[in-house]
Amino acid sequence: MRLRGRIAYKCLTLIVVAVIILLVCIDYFAPNAKRDEFLTHLPPLERDVSQEQTAPQNIETDSKLSRLVNLTDFKYEIPNNVCRKNDKGLLAIIIVTSYAGHDELRAAHRLAAPQSKLAEMGMQRIFLLAALPTKEKYITQKQVLDEQQRFGDILQGNFQEAYRNLSYKHVMGLRWAATDCPNAKFIIKIDDDIIYDVFHFRRYLESLEVQQPTLIASQAYLAGYVLNARPPVRNVANKWFVSEHEWPRTTYPAYLSGWLYITNPATALRLVEQAQQTPFFWIDDTWVTGILREKLNISMQHLNAWYSANAEFMDCCVRDLKSQSSYECEYFVGPNGGDNKMLVEFLHNVEKCYFDECSKRPPEKSLKKTCVGSAKHLLPDHGSGQVKQVAL
Ligand SMILES: *[C@@H]1O[C@H](CO)[C@@H](O)[C@H](O)[C@H]1NC(C)=O
Numbered sequence: 001m002r003l004r005g006r007i008a009y010k011c012l013t014l015i016v017v018a019v020i021i022l023l024v025c026i027d028y029f030a031p032n033a034k035r036d037e038f039l040t041h042l043p044p045l046e047r048d049v050s051q052e053q054t055a056p057q058n059i060e061t062d063s064k065l066s067r068l069v070n071l072t073d074f075k076y077e078i079p080n081n082v083c084r085k086n087d088k089g090l091l092a093i094i095i096v097t098s099y100a101g102h103d104e105l106r107a108a109h110r111l112a113a114p115q116s117k118l119a120e121m122g123m124q125r126i127f128l129l130a131a132l133p134t135k136e137k138y139i140t141q142k143q144v145l146d147e148q149q150r151f152g153d154i155l156q157g158n159f160q161e162a163y164r165n166l167s168y169k170h171v172m173g174l175r176w177a178a179t180d181c182p183n184a185k186f187i188i189k190i191d192d193d194i195i196y197d198v199f200h201f202r203r204y205l206e207s208l209e210v211q212q213p214t215l216i217a218s219q220a221y222l223a224g225y226v227l228n229a230r231p232p233v234r235n236v237a238n239k240w241f242v243s244e245h246e247w248p249r250t251t252y253p254a255y256l257s258g259w260l261y262i263t264n265p266a267t268a269l270r271l272v273e274q275a276q277q278t279p280f281f282w283i284d285d286t287w288v289t290g291i292l293r294e295k296l297n298i299s300m301q302h303l304n305a306w307y308s309a310n311a312e313f314m315d316c317c318v319r320d321l322k323s324q325s326s327y328e329c330e331y332f333v334g335p336n337g338g339d340n341k342m343l344v345e346f347l348h349n350v351e352k353c354y355f356d357e358c359s360k361r362p363p364e365k366s367l368k369k370t371c372v373g374s375a376k377h378l379l380p381d382h383g384s385g386q387v388k389q390v391a392l
Pocket residue numbers: 070071072280
């Protein structure tokens with residue numbers, strides 16, 4: 001009896017051990033994202049990509065992301081995890097190119113549409129900054145850190161703020177959106193000095209989500225103001241002067257105005273990858289949405305009718321929205337004309353149109369007919385956008 005009992009006990013032990021070994025083996029060889037070879041070897045910046053089922057996954061890409069374009073010592077001076085806190089997933093992440101010294105413009109964006117209000121619309125916003133140049137007298141890094149402490153909406157790279165470094169900033173923003181915000185369906189890239197109707201873009205993207213759901217995962221989605229065959233500025237006195245050495249061709253490939261364009265994380269990742277393999281060009285929107293895009297053969301969706309390059313039109317829109325008739329604005333994107341507060345006025349007044357409290361603008365009341373400055377034909381482009389606005 002005792003002997004049988006012992007044999008049974010030994011058999012039971014063996015079976016238990018065998019089952020444990022089997023379970024361990026099954027677990028080890030099972031296809032498990034967390035154990036995926038390349039995901040465990042991602043550089044720290046991309047550490048959480050494994051948790052995002054929609055993350056575009058590409059071994060080649062991820063190993064190259066430890067540098068930014070040709071900056072080998074790139075890192076975030078101020079990182080940002082705003083998307084990780086929104087695990088529900090976002091309709092859109094808004095990335096705003098902002099000069100570090102433009103704290104007043106950032107304040108206007110926050111006043112016009114606070115992060116909490118954007119969250120209600122399924123959106124979040126971050127500002128893309130670079131390191132302060134030594135000659136910067138107006139703002140200190142401590143102030144930038146305080147701003148981050150208070151608002152949590154800053155992403156700062158360790159390269160220096162400079163016009164000629166804008167392409168780094170642009171690629172940094174796309175890279176962050178693609179790797180740290182892959183649960184956002186769309187990316188809206190804007191400049192800090194433009195006016196844009198965030199309610200319109202929310203409605204538009206929601207309609208795309210329903211009507212063209214495949215766009216969200218598309219690796220070739222770019223939409224905005226298409227600038228076709230623009231020539232480089234060859235006037236040495238112009239701030240946007242480009243030498244023949246920098247760009248020998250007489251025109252640029254078609255590109256999107258950097259004022260505002262829409263893309264998605266999957267497309268952004270391809271642009272970032274392409275940026276690592278393409279000679280650097282300092283005009284950021286031309287490089288990213290023109291030169292890099294052309295190499296990837298991505299076509300662009302034309303939203304040109306939504307843009308005005310005339311700051312006075314945006315001003316007149318605010319005036320008309322405030323008036324008894326509450327006419328809708330004809331444009332959704334335009335320059336602020338140097339008025340930092342205009343975005344606040346515009347968004348606070350245009351919101352009611354999304355509660356059906358505005359009326360259609362009759363043709364005879366078009367901005368071209370009723371607003372000063374109607375004779376100007378400006379493009380949202382470098383050079384042409386820089387033209388001094390002269391009152392008629
Ligand atoms: C990156 O490329 C640009 C343009 O070719 C060049 O001016 C710059 O010195 C390079 N930077 C580094 C760190 O190699």
